[in-house]
Amino acid sequence: MRIILDAMGGDNAPGAVVQGAVLAAQEFGVEIILVGDEEKILAAAKEQSLDLAGIEIIHAGDVIEMCDDPTRAIRHKKDSSMVVGLRLLAEGGADALVSAGSTGALLTGATLIVKRMRGVKRAAIATIIPGQKQAYLLLDSGANTECPPEMLDCFATMGSVYAQKVLGRQNPKVALVNNGAEETKGTPTYVAAHQLLRQNPSIHFVGNIEPRDIPTGGVDVVVCDGFTGNVILKLTEGLAKFFSAELKQMFYHSFATKLAALTLKSGVSAFKKKLDADEYGGAPLLGISQVVIKAHGSSNAKAIKNAVRQAKACVENGMIDTIAANMAACKAAGVPNAEE
């Protein structure tokens, strides 16, 4: 299996990506192709005394920056690591691509270069978010601010396949975000989406989920539009930061509280690990015709490695084909989500 890594994407590139590539190649036995500035890649490897034997490097001289306009960057920076990598993927030169670069550019690039799957109007960003019982998959977590009911239904199908094939959830529970449990709740879009999800033969729909119940992690897939998903994802991050700061303040109050904090150290570590996004790898772009994973911008080597593991699981478990088959099944059942 061949997996492309965008060596220049992310806050810690290329150092963390190169290290992650070496770890992943060793641990998972996959072929890694590093795309990016060859000189910088080799320098990063040398600096960390990493052996790149068996890792292929494809030179790309340009970089898409976080501040670049996504569409313009994809169209004009033809020699950027991201565009070169996506082109290689589209041409069949690899099985998957991982990038920690700009989310907008990756989404645009994947859509324009790798293309969407048949029957998918818009790709979604699916993010794995820690919960009390278990992590859940949130989609769309920011790609499409406005989503008609059919799009939400399509997200449900794709998210359910991912939860099953990659997260290993049996008969994953799919829920629709809403401001009440009753099927009449929410905007007209959400009322209509509720009915589509109920009729969707390829998912196990458990109804609406109220935002208060999302963090318990009682469901596997949480479906909503990208505006709402962005609120859920980013507010969760913001509140985790707020609570951590308060906890820290509590611990650093006095000598006695510092001692108490030491006693609680293992508990705090376990909690931090539970909330650590790096443990979960990256966010798959669902609806693209090949496997594309967006790693967090602040990814360290471990996060990059985990994103490669995720990409490998997507390929091995036939995620793309299963999504395609389920979309076709929906279409055959007369459910409108699979219509082009």
Next chain:
Amino acid sequence: MRIILDAMGGDNAPGAVVQGAVLAAQEFGVEIILVGDEEKILAAAKEQSLDLAGIEIIHAGDVIEMCDDPTRAIRHKKDSSMVVGLRLLAEGGADALVSAGSTGALLTGATLIVKRMRGVKRAAIATIIPGQKQAYLLLDSGANTECPPEMLDCFATMGSVYAQKVLGRQNPKVALVNNGAEETKGTPTYVAAHQLLRQNPSIHFVGNIEPRDIPTGGVDVVVCDGFTGNVILKLTEGLAKFFSAELKQMFYHSFATKLAALTLKSGVSAFKKKLDADEYGGAPLLGISQVVIKAHGSSNAKAIKNAVRQAKACVENGMIDTIAANMAACKAAGVPNAEE
């Protein structure tokens, strides 16, 4: 000043409401009118050995339950404590009303019986949410799932007045929820709302706020539609519950951690107090032509007392008249938010 209390509203009614009424009458020197089942009110007072001297009781034999359909309940339960109370307010028999009963029924009842202010298309529920630096006012937090830009602009005007007049914030910072800081971000509705808020002469607009930054409490007023507001409000509650449960688990792990928890007790209490909604009273229904406060359904006596304090502040500081004046100023400036 005369303030009506819906004695039968809320999970702990009438006991907590009656106790809250006595506390408020003593502390704030306001006249309290308890509306509800007289026999039950007197029994609740007797049970708690409370002296109701100086508190007026107006009998209402029926109760609007949480499961009742709001519109039907307001139309048909004419002898319910909420409807009798709202009618009394509308007829000029008091200056404000506080209820811990059904939010939907209170909003519908206030709209149908007390009526909206001139120039306000829909009333909003404004909730005070704890933040790292300071609490902030979120509106709409659930009344209107879909809001055109003009409605969001109107919410901004009303929220700003409330922050100033009741929360005592000088030149309150008003922000619009969005998935990015740039003015082109978000749905077409939010892009248009951004422009209206920028031109609004009666507010200090600081631009879009990303959900990650909401919990820091750097702004005073956070504006969004009711679907998004409900997500923010309820997800905050859900995550606070999740984190508290994790903290508890950490503390109860062993004898040593229990001892450590004792040392941290005052810090934990301070944190809990910061997050305690009861400290902040209730949620004003902004846009109604008189002061109506929705207390939390689980309100205890302290929360009821604080909601009365809040109602008193609204009346004393001329909140309604200031909102009316600011709406008129917007209209005079040619800003469309004040159009009927």
